[in-house]
Amino acid sequence: SQKIEQNSEALNIQEGKTATLTCNYTNYSPAYLQWYRQDPGRGPVFLLLIRENEKEKRKERLKVTFDTTLKQSLFHITASQPADSATYLCALEGDTGRRALTFGSGTRLQVQP
């Protein structure tokens, strides 16, 4: 079955730096991959979707890349701010078809002022 790994449980960076989070997957070739943000005690909030034929996608200070050869997505937050502190989840379509998402365990980002 498919497996999703996010590079680390926690990442601490200084305000103004670029945060880079990694999502690796195995045993599947998804047509798209998504990134969500989750704050403590809240539901995840959709950020970006990138398709298999797209190498890169940007939204304001966010950038996502998708390398289907490496089976990896990178999620970048440039000019990070303390308000960016949250858990970031990657998700891809389930291997039972395009009916649901399979989520990674997330990376908790802490941006220090």
Next chain:
Amino acid sequence: ETGVTQTPRHLVMGMTNKKSLKCEQHLGHNAMYWYKQSAKKPLELMFVYSLEERVENNSVPSRFSPECPNSSHLFLHLHTLQPEDSALYLCASSQDIAEPHGNEQFFGPGTRLTVL
């Protein structure tokens, strides 16, 4: 607000109780989902409904019983739960399950369930 509401936000129940979680979406979506989120574990998909029909059940114990009376409402009926069922239960909805939308999901705030 994401357009998906869940009640109650917090629930404490004993192992012999019967309770229900409610989810409502105001987005006109056709698909709804229940997820379980335990500490330090990924979101676990429990049930998927598309157009009010259950299309996926990830081998969830029968003590969890979903109900989808229409495309805007989703329930999770709970009975004889175990302490290990304590978790955050999240409801989500999406436009549908077909391309080209991908499957962007809108989540509710969740119900924090504690089983004593």
